[in-house]
Amino acid sequence: xxxxxxxxxxxxxxALQSIFAHKLRAFLTLIGIIIGVASVVVVGAxxxxxxxxxxxxxxxxxxxNHFMIAQFAHQGEWSEDDWERAMKRNKRLYLDDYEWLARHxxxxxxxxxxxxxxxxxxxxxxxxxxxxxxxxxxxxxxxENKTIAEGRFLAPHEVEHSSLVCVIGGEVKNKFFxxxxxxxxxxxxxxxxxxxxxxxxxRGPFMxxxxxxxxxxxxxxxxxxxxxxxxxxxxxKTSDRxxxxxxxxxxxxxxxxxHKLVGNEDDDFGIVNTDAVNQxxxxxxxxxxxxxxxxxxLSLVVGGIVVMNIMLVSVTERTFEIGLGKAVGAKKREILMxxxxxxxxxxxxxxxxxxxxxxxIAWAVRISTPIPMTITVGYILLALLVxxxxxxxxxxxxxxxxxxxxxxxxxxxx
Numbered sequence: 001x002x003x004x005x006x007x008x009x010x011x012x013x014x015a016l017q018s019i020f021a022h023k024l025r026a027f028l029t030l031i032g033i034i035i036g037v038a039s040v041v042v043v044g045a046x047x048x049x050x051x052x053x054x055x056x057x058x059x060x061x062x063x064x065n066h067f068m069i070a071q072f073a074h075q076g077e078w079s080e081d082d083w084e085r086a087m088k089r090n091k092r093l094y095l096d097d098y099e100w101l102a103r104h105x106x107x108x109x110x111x112x113x114x115x116x117x118x119x120x121x122x123x124x125x126x127x128x129x130x131x132x133x134x135x136x137x138x139x140x141x142x143x144e145n146k147t148i149a150e151g152r153f154l155a156p157h158e159v160e161h162s163s164l165v166c167v168i169g170g171e172v173k174n175k176f177f178x179x180x181x182x183x184x185x186x187x188x189x190x191x192x193x194x195x196x197x198x199x200x201x202x203r204g205p206f207m208x209x210x211x212x213x214x215x216x217x218x219x220x221x222x223x224x225x226x227x228x229x230x231x232x233x234x235x236x237k238t239s240d241r242x243x244x245x246x247x248x249x250x251x252x253x254x255x256x257x258x259h260k261l262v263g264n265e266d267d268d269f270g271i272v273n274t275d276a277v278n279q280x281x282x283x284x285x286x287x288x289x290x291x292x293x294x295x296x297x298l299s300l301v302v303g304g305i306v307v308m309n310i311m312l313v314s315v316t317e318r319t320f321e322i323g324l325g326k327a328v329g330a331k332k333r334e335i336l337m338x339x340x341x342x343x344x345x346x347x348x349x350x351x352x353x354x355x356x357x358x359x360x361i362a363w364a365v366r367i368s369t370p371i372p373m374t375i376t377v378g379y380i381l382l383a384l385l386v387x388x389x390x391x392x393x394x395x396x397x398x399x400x401x402x403x404x405x406x407x408x409x410x411x412x413x414x
Contacts, residue, residue: 029310030350032303033390037354037383038361039296044289044379045362049371051285055278057203057211065244066143067273069093069101069234069255090268092231095219097258098137101234104254107247109239112137115222115232121215123176123187131172132214133189135222135232143237151183151198154218162220166194170202171212189215190225204370248273297386303350304390311343340392347391351384 071090098113105111115135121128140146141153148167158165166187173182186193194217203211217225219232238247252271259268362373 025310026346029306029346030303030353032306033300033347033350033387034303034354034357036296036300036303037351037387038357039299040293040383040386041355041358041375041379042361042373043292043296044382045358045373045375046365046371047285047289047292048374048376049365051281052374053371054281064145064274065238065241067236067244067248067251067271069236069251069269069271071231072270085266089266090270091259092229093234093269094228094232095223097255098232098234100258101236101251101254104257105236105247105251107238107243107250108236109243110139110143110235110237112140112143112235112237113219113232114140114235115219115226115230117222117226117230119189121172121176121187121189126176128172128175128213130213132169133222133226134214134216135219135226136216137219140216140235143235147201148198149201150181151196153198154216159218159220162224163218164192164194164221165197165218167198167200167216168196169200169212169214171210172215173199187215189217192225244273244275293382300383300386300390303387304347304393307343307346307391310346311339340396344388344391347387351387354383354387355380 071092095113098111102108102111113136117133118130119133121131136154136159138154138156138159141148146153149170150173151167153167154165157163166189168176168182168187172187176182176187177185182196182199185196187196188194194215200212200216205211223230234251236247236251238244248271252267255269256267261268358375362375365371366373
């Protein structure tokens, strides 16, 4: 055991001497391994970070234990035929449907409603284009976990009486009231003055698009301003996970009864829930990982080929050294292990520098974008195991060639 330890210690020392004797060559050899390891880890961190970013943003927008029923809501991909069938079959939803669902979804803690449109807002000399005007019930603040930074949200009596009040998004506040308190001031929607009673907390952009350029008004007021025949969305929320699936089933059955659907007739409405959205995101990022990760691993293979070529050069340069070692009693397996250790050490050093590069890139992305780059142990191990395996494989042929050198021939080449 001691002899084996001494052999490995001596082999490692000689390998390090060889690497430091040719620093520039070693560095150029390692570039492929460094880039390969960094690519694998950064790609993994990007995929995990993107997944976390989307899921956390969806949670901010939709809340948890939340489902939505709408005329054309759907999960997964729809073909052109699916859209055509839905256009012919699916019915608009109205406040009567909301009231029906609120009475019949026993497992729902909250049932709310929302209707949306886009509108160009003007205030004094400023204008915002394509602002989302959202007619909502008062409980949408709980259903979607909205955070009110200033003032308050809509009250039930304001929805009941079609009050002329509104809650503005952070971007609307920054555009029209950058240096003043907007609470109590008015904002005209369709030339109707609406009193501002609250400001929603800024949530930041999502996929490059703002989710803070909107105004909430009572859904009853929305109907008077934009027409009561616009389709609305129905929203349900449960108090815990245990009741979530049951609530969706109850809501689906309630809407089928409401629309007098029987037997195998397809639903004439769509249901989307946060779990399904999260699963779609997981599937999407999983497919990206499945395609991109093998491509990044190819850079490690290229780096391994470079290592093998350099090791062959090293064998040629050290022919006399190999012959001398064999002449004084070095065995074939010892020569073989010597070069295998040197090759593995090269790739191990490249792996360490690759991880440092990956960490630097992840840090730069994290501070310059909203994506939380998450370097996972799984991708680190994958990169190091593959790079280490490539180092071993890349060293086999040069090491085998070195071990088979005839000592007399090798010494004669000095």
